[in-house]
Amino acid sequence: MQRIGVFVCWCGSNIAATVDVKAVAEALKSEPGVVYSADYQYMCSQAGQDLIKEAVKEHNLTGIVVCSCSPRMHEATFRKTAAAAGLNPYMVEIANIREQCSWVHKDIPSGTEKAIILGKAAVAKVNLNTPLTPGESPVTKRALVIGGGIAGIQTALDIADAGFPVDIVEKNPTIGGKMAQLDKTFPTLDCAACILTPKMVDVAQNDKIRIFSYSEVSEIKGFVGNFDVTIRKKARYVKEDVCTGCGLCVEKCPQKKIPNEFNLGMDNRSAIYIPFAQAVPKVATIDAEACTMLKKGKCGLCSKVCTAGAIDYKQQDELISEKYGAIVVATGFNPISMEKFDEYAYSQSKDVITSLEFERLTNAAGPTAGKLLRPSDLKHPHTIVFVQCVGSRCASCAEKGKEYCSKICCMYTAKHAMLTRDKYPDTDVYVFYIDVRTPGKNFDEFYRRAVEEYGVHYIKGMVGKVTPEGDKLKVRASDLLNNKQLNIDADLVVLAAAIEPDKSARPLATMLTASMDTNDFFTEAHPKLRPVESPTAGVFLSGACQGPKDIPETVSQAGAAASKVIGLLAKDKLTGNPCVASSDELMCNGCSSCERVCPYGAISYIDKEFRMPDRTVAIRRVASVNPAVCQGCGACTVACPSGAMDLRGFASGQIMAEVDAICK
Amino acid sequence: MQVKEYKPLIVAFCCNWCSYAGADLAGNNRLSYPADVKIIRVPCSCRVNPMFVLRAFQRGADGVIICGCHPGDCHYTSGNYYTRRRMALLFSMLDYLGIERDRTRLEWVSAAEGAKFAATMNDFVEKVTALGENKRLEDLRCKK
Structure with missing residues (x-):
């Protein structure tokens, strides 16, 4: 029989306002196995943890139930407390009476009643808890960074x-x-x-x-x-360690009409290319889809001019x-596609561009060598309209945009507007916005400078339609503060496209089992306390x-x-998750059901000798779980037809006891 | 005679990574749902043995809901696909035994869907309340 201590937390008034904590502590006192019960204002505080530690010593506790916030919040805290008091950390269970009780229920009687039931379920579970010891695994001292x-x-x-x-x-x-x-x-x-x-x-x-x-x-x-x-190194048809990056091949390549991704298609590159002058590694790459040598077996000019002999048309993915x-x-991230935003005529006019394209237009290494010229006729634009929140904060148009704020657009648009006015004071610059959001160090000052010193016209309101007419873009927009419609003849329209995660992220998340x-x-x-770690x-x-x-x-x-x-x-050894599956070899009939459902390949079969009642030795095939690989999902426990497979920490008996306690 | 308001007993199994976190988020955002819902945390929805569901009904639960990560988002890659198959079978068998379809539910709730969690629970409790007490599978021997 366990000796269980129940600790009910008030969480200030977070729990105590809707749950009668004293009544919970009192009610749980009479549960089987409970020998001590207490309540305290902040169980997770030093004083609260000391209370637990003292109770463990004084009452010889073997199990602990903490009725508090979510185990996702403080399970680790209370496990540490238990360990400090000399208990096995896995003898702790949390009854979540804050997030799943006091915060979602309004009246005290029903909140208290539910808290008691949740407490009872936790007590019932702890009664069946067993001490668990995590296994150890070594650490490979090398890190992988995906994305450069x-x-x-x-x-x-x-x-x-x-x-x-x-x-x-x-x-x-x-x-x-x-x-x-x-x-x-x-x-x-x-x-x-x-x-x-x-x-x-x-x-x-x-x-x-x-x-x-x-x-x-x-x-x-x-x-x-x-x-x-496993990393797939795509064939670039150039020996990376031999290429000197001289660029001769790029110059000589006859295929020069390939849209240049680096400049977002605003100029062309050759089939063999180096994305930009400061590229690292500075090595040429052959675009296999554009190279005539790779497509038709004719040309080979780059190989002829390469003095280093770096070209290798036979290179394979490695x-x-x-x-x-x-x-x-x-x-x-990437800016979202503007194709669905027809109202801004992005696909109809070359002079409607995204902000990232604008960056390239103003960049000294860009397609216009840094001169602000419109893409269609390479003339200097005199009226520029910037449209903010294109696809951002777009709850009503979720099928084409994003609900969230893309965060960076207000600031880069202020930058674009300011730089344009600075370099070309003869240009009229309009910025249409829903709100200007500039939290950040020196951000608001920056935006104010754009408005006050550089005379950028900030207009609250959205652009309804952009229509190309002759060499102008007719911009129809609303000015909400002055309550009037505006018609602007613009030369260039710049869309602050929402940003979205790179497309490679989703398949990567699946591979990583990251959420x-x-x-x-x-x-x-x-979201607040572990912002740079994935749950995996x-x-x-x-x-x-x-x-x-x-x-x-x-x-x-x-x-x-x-x-x-x-x-x-820096660690030499890692302690693993002890809540892993394990098989009762005497009950296992070696059917392979568990092996087939295991997503990690953690289960294998071994032939094991068993002593039979008639003193003979029989060899039987039984399941064996590798605890270092098992992640503890429990898929195998349900697949097992003989009930041999169970999950430590979430054993069938424990969950059943919780069900019973709740349904009592 | 005073008639006591009928309160259903609902057992919810929530996977630790998505739905339990979604339930926590509903709490963080103070989105209320009836106190009749009692949540049991499981590592993955695929840990829910059909036995647990039967046990709940045997012990007098009026409804059982299982919540897991959205298909494709399982923390354990494929656990919720097993759940989906298993529960499809179990629920149709329960239906055959006289446990109405509205008493059982499988729902995908991500860690970001606090609002969906609360809405799902409100809806489920409403449906179960409309059906009234479950007497079909309840084992009276379990009651004192």
């Missing part, structure tokens, strides 16, 4: 700085990500390339960092500390297997893959993710 944008770069640099080897996997031919495409950065207006490219060089020169560019993660197996990852202790996801929200942003383990152990989040972010926030999150990784890799 500023988030991935900063994370990798910080991890390498602590002395651990890091690999970056980047799907594009170069690292740098979106930041490499930007012109200036708000609110300081320093040039993106000037602050990013030195970091890219640092990555290339750091002997702890390997870059797998033009590569994708194709398989992830294993668990925290022991991930087995699969690289590596072990990692931790994985950082830094897959970043995502409905918008495909990765979910953090706790050993997987960390960096940058815009977790939510819309600007560069300073991304860099700080990257550093935070790196410090978490370093903390993990």
Whole structure:
């Protein structure tokens, strides 16, 4: 028989306002096994934890029930308390009487009654708890960073700085990500390339960092500390270690009409290309879909001009297997497609562009060498209309836009407007907005400067329609503050497109078994207290893959993710989750049902000798669970026809006892 | 004579990663639903043995709801697919035994769907309340 202590938390007034905590403590006193019951204002505080520790000693408790907030919040806290008091940490159960009781029910009698029932269920479960000891597993001291944008770069640099080897996997031919495409950065207006490219060089020169560019993660197996990852290094038809990046092949390539992704299709590149001058690694890549040699077997000019002999038309995709202790996801974002936003005539006119295209237009390394010229006729635009929230905060148009605020658009539009007025004071600049959101250090000052010093016309209201007419764009918009319709003849319309997670994120989340929200942003383990960890152990989040972010926030999150990784890799051994499946070998009939449903391949079959009653020895095939691989989902326990398989910590008997307690 | 208002007894099995977190979120956002719903935490919806559901009805539950991650979002990759198949069979068998379809439900609630959790529970409780007490499977020997 257990000796159980029940500890009911008031959580200030969070619980005590709708649950009579004294009555709960009193009612649970008479439950089987309960020898002590108490209530306290804040059980999770030092004093509350001391109360538990003292009670364990004084009353010789073997099990603890804490009626408090969600176990997702403080289960770990109270397990530590139990361990400090000399109890097995898995002898603790939490009755969730805050999130699932006091916060959702309004009246005291029904709240109290439910709290008592939840407490009884927890007591019934603890009565059947057994001490569990987690297994240990080694830690591979190498980290994988998926994505080579500023988030991935900063994370990798910080991890390498602590002395651990890091690999970056980047799907594009170069690292740098979106930041490499930007012109200036708000609110300081320093040039993106000037602050990013030195970091890219640092990555290339750091002997702890390997870059797998033009590569994708194709398989992830294993668990925290022991991930087995397969990386597919796509054939770039250029020997990376031989190519010097001289660019002669790029110059000579006769296929020059391929839309240049780096400039968002606003100019062309050749079939063999280096995305931009500061690319890292600075190695040419052949676009297999555009190269005549690879398509038709004719040409081969690049191979002839390459003095280093780096071209290899026979190169194949290469699969690289590596072990990692931790994985950082830094897959970043993309602007959403503007195709569905017909009202802005994006697909009808070349002079309706997105903000990222505007960045390239104003970038000295861009298609117009930094001169602000409209894409259609390369004339200088005199009236520019910026439209904010295109697809953002779009609850009513969820099928084409996003419900959330993309966060960065207000600031970059202020930057674009300001820079335009600064360079071309003869230009009229209009910004249409729903709200201007500028929380952040020096952000609001920046926006005020755009309005007050640079004379940008900020108009509250949305653009209803953009119609191309001759060489003008007729913009019809509403001015909500003055309550009138506006008609503007614009030369250029810039759409602040909402941002969304990169398309590669969803399949990656499936491989990682990491959770995502409905918008495909990765979910953090706790929105406030564990913002850079994924709920999946050993997987960390960096940058815009977790939510819309600007560069300073991304860099700080990257550093935070790196410090978490370093903390993990600094350990020699990891303690695992003891709540794993285990099979009663005497009941197992070796049918393989459990093996077939296990998503982790944690179950194998072994031939085992059994002593039979007639003193003979029989060899039987029985299931055996590898506790280091088992994640404890319990699929096998239900599949097992003989009831041999059970899950520690969530045993059938325990759950049944909870059901009984609730239905009493 | 005073008639006591009928309060159904609902057992909800919630997976730890999505639905239990969704229930927590409903709490964080103070989205109320009837106190008749009692939640049991399981690691994954696929941990719910049909036996548990039968046991609940045997012991007098009026409705049982199982909540898991959305298809494709299972923390354990594929657990909720097993649940979906198992519960489809179980619920149709229960229907055959006279446990009305509205007394059983399988619902996908993500960790971000606090509002959906509360709405689901409100709706489920309403449906079960309309059906009244479950007497079909209740084992009176279990009652003192």
